[in-house]
Amino acid sequence: MITEDPRHQDIHEYLAEMEDIPGTRVFTAKRARQGYHMNQFAMSLMKDENRARFKADERAYMDEWPLTEDQKLALLARDYNRCLDLGGNVYFLAKLFSTDGLPFAEAVSTMTDMEFPEYRAMMMAGGRSPEGMRSIRANEAAAAAKKEDR
Amino acid sequence: MITEDPRHQDIHEYLAEMEDIPGTRVFTAKRARQGYHMNQFAMSLMKDENRARFKADERAYMDEWPLTEDQKLALLARDYNRCLDLGGNVYFLAKLFSTDGLPFAEAVSTMTDMEFPEYRAMMMAGGRSPEGMRSIRANEAAAAAKKEDR
Amino acid sequence: MARITAGVASSHVPLLGVASDFNKDRDDYFGPIFAGYDWTREWEKAEKPDVIILVYNDHASAFDMKIIPTFAIGCGERYKSADEGWGPRAVPDVEGHPDLAWHIAQSLVLDEFDMTIINEMDVDHGLTVPLSMMFGKPDAWPCKVVPLAVNVVTYPPPSGNRCWALGEAVRKAVESFPEDLNVQVWGTGGMSHQLQGPRAGLINKEWDNMFLDGLVGDSDHLRRIPHIEYLRETGSEGIEMVMWLVMRGALGKKTRALHRHYHVPCSNTAIGHMVLRPDNGEGLDMTGSDTVTAIAAE
Amino acid sequence: MARITAGVASSHVPLLGVASDFNKDRDDYFGPIFAGYDWTREWEKAEKPDVIILVYNDHASAFDMKIIPTFAIGCGERYKSADEGWGPRAVPDVEGHPDLAWHIAQSLVLDEFDMTIINEMDVDHGLTVPLSMMFGKPDAWPCKVVPLAVNVVTYPPPSGNRCWALGEAVRKAVESFPEDLNVQVWGTGGMSHQLQGPRAGLINKEWDNMFLDGLVGDSDHLRRIPHIEYLRETGSEGIEMVMWLVMRGALGKKTRALHRHYHVPCSNTAIGHMVLRPDNGEGLDMTGSDTVTAIAAE
Numbered sequence A, B: 001m002i003t004e005d006p007r008h009q010d011i012h013e014y015l016a017e018m019e020d021i022p023g024t025r026v027f028t029a030k031r032a033r034q035g036y037h038m039n040q041f042a043m044s045l046m047k048d049e050n051r052a053r054f055k056a057d058e059r060a061y062m063d064e065w066p067l068t069e070d071q072k073l074a075l076l077a078r079d080y081n082r083c084l085d086l087g088g089n090v091y092f093l094a095k096l097f098s099t100d101g102l103p104f105a106e107a108v109s110t111m112t113d114m115e116f117p118e119y120r121a122m123m124m125a126g127g128r129s130p131e132g133m134r135s136i137r138a139n140e141a142a143a144a145a146k147k148e149d150r
Numbered sequence C, D: 001m002a003r004i005t006a007g008v009a010s011s012h013v014p015l016l017g018v019a020s021d022f023n024k025d026r027d028d029y030f031g032p033i034f035a036g037y038d039w040t041r042e043w044e045k046a047e048k049p050d051v052i053i054l055v056y057n058d059h060a061s062a063f064d065m066k067i068i069p070t071f072a073i074g075c076g077e078r079y080k081s082a083d084e085g086w087g088p089r090a091v092p093d094v095e096g097h098p099d100l101a102w103h104i105a106q107s108l109v110l111d112e113f114d115m116t117i118i119n120e121m122d123v124d125h126g127l128t129v130p131l132s133m134m135f136g137k138p139d140a141w142p143c144k145v146v147p148l149a150v151n152v153v154t155y156p157p158p159s160g161n162r163c164w165a166l167g168e169a170v171r172k173a174v175e176s177f178p179e180d181l182n183v184q185v186w187g188t189g190g191m192s193h194q195l196q197g198p199r200a201g202l203i204n205k206e207w208d209n210m211f212l213d214g215l216v217g218d219s220d221h222l223r224r225i226p227h228i229e230y231l232r233e234t235g236s237e238g239i240e241m242v243m244w245l246v247m248r249g250a251l252g253k254k255t256r257a258l259h260r261h262y263h264v265p266c267s268n269t270a271i272g273h274m275v276l277r278p279d280n281g282e283g284l285d286m287t288g289s290d291t292v293t294a295i296a297a298e
């Protein structure tokens, strides 16, 4: 554990570290801005009448929002990794999980390389290990060192 | 000027001092809570349609808000000192000044013991002096000392 | 004088609310999770807290992207359960304690915390699930609640150090409230979980238990853990654990654990739960649970 | 690298907006007030700032009683003029600088300021009147604006010390922004005024000028003035002067005054205006106005 006082860390270093985690998009300002309207759209699904209108015609409902075509396609396809890449945040997107009546864990599993039964089994067995999942840079360095060894 | 570091002042002392200023109601939590709906009502007058409805029937419009009868009467009478006593804040009440088309300074003058021309003349001459207007306790102590002297 | 008599930490997974609301809380899946709260439910009946200062985060329910407060304190009379996309939970309204909340808010601003005061909002599973876990299904919650919402969604959230310091200032504020109130501080969210991307499902039992260990005793080293460590070690949503530090900071220099529970999994998440007493000569009853629930799957 | 090249202080009385919008700015009443800004308007034309970080308070326009942020930073693309009860002012929309604003917001949270991020809001006279005073009536404002709203309506507002420290952290944030930007920080509101109750109309020229004096040079004693002193000495709304301390804090250890103006009255208020340069070896042009406008009515 790092016990150095983390205060007054430079924001650029801080943000760079956030991009160094494998398989993870941290919801920084960059993503918050990119996904602003996608997240606001998702949040609108907290209202029953909006859910009904969305379900009746997804495309028409989304056309009322200033979304990019990419964002609309990712949402229509329920391609949540793509949604994250386009600035979506899971707590906002969760309103769409709920609208679809999809259990949270099942929706989350669609972002992994597993089908839901396999994902569920992994969770029952204690979850995904952090080993080898902590740092992109560290993984690259380890891979390079290994190559050197040969 | 007090140059002691004011941080970490006790909140009770802080609030007690705020009540020690002659002719002044500081908008503390106590007042903010008491006047909550009166201030929210006033703020609703930022919308043209609400202003029109209010002007058409002030009483009926106010009856839509959870105001006390005292608050409604003070508002109907444009008795702004009374409004302040009942938790009003001048920045919120100012929406009512504007709705009435009353210049800000004229509305403010109604809370003093002067008519507007006299108030305006005072301002032109440099405003009200703070002398003798700083502290209720200090004024009382001075009055008591004076009485003792005689 | 009001006083802080205990700190409670708990995960607030929405699925626990579903399990409670639909009476699945003793089935094979949820039974071992809820069993770890049985001791606490009995203990809370005896403790009878007057007010919970409930540190939680809003999950895109009360706050959308238009306004993102770092620290928001609820000073309202009552709060309704939010509709998070499947209708509001059928739980009682949450009654606020505006007298205490405003007092704390004013005191915190004097102590240079840049609070946002909230008078009207709905509260989501972050706040209502811990109430269900600790109190079950009463017709009305047995105490009042001061919601203290922390931004852990948009980066950066407040530092661990800032959260701990906020807890310290909350303690000072509570102790300067003249009414005689039994106040608990709850820190919610966590433990390990990642709800997004190919790395979803990450769980780090060792780290979580190191964190639980660190809440007990007189060390304050947890306040210096940087955000990146939570994310690398416990998943992107593990950052919610900074909210536990507000609770820990509010307990003073030293604490003792009365009860501890850890279980994997609940949905995507590791469940952690702990009951702490301040142990700085307050003279509180230190009777704890007989057993510490074993770490699941070990 | 972005850099802070100047600080500007100014009252933001709504009546000045009316005078500007209805071409009364050179009449007998307003002429002496606007004359004190003539130097600054010319100077701004030469300075060509890219961005103004505009510290102001909302006067029950964007924020009602439901939500009261202590420090709110506007990270949006643009802001419209608020309808304060007589229709919105006919001034250009205010263009934001989301890149810089988000950078500052993120940096401030890391530095343990508990910011509220705002992405959509209308801005009232507190923000638009200073723009009119400094830039006149252009078809579009000549620079972008990062609104920084401070609560000075519901008590307690942030301490003077906290405002000054916020300014220091804003400076650090600006200096770590990679783009080459000429940034000014404006502190608005004040000076002496009381808009309520039997004591309304209070003006304290001596105190106001002591405060103006204190902004210049290398002393930081102003940050330690307690709220009660502003209220007793300069009227209940004189508290707005704490916002000038954010500007002053952002200028570093030492400042020099290029221009100073003081006039009584404008409506209920004493007008104060000052242009300051940071004077810490930045090597900026220190050419000032030839005359300091005399204190009115003396």
Ligand SMILES: [Fe+3]
Binding pocket: C012, C057, C059, C126, C189, C190, C240
């Ligand atoms: Fe959560």
Ligand SMILES: [Fe+3]
Binding pocket: D012, D057, D059, D126, D189, D190, D240
């Ligand atoms: Fe103002």
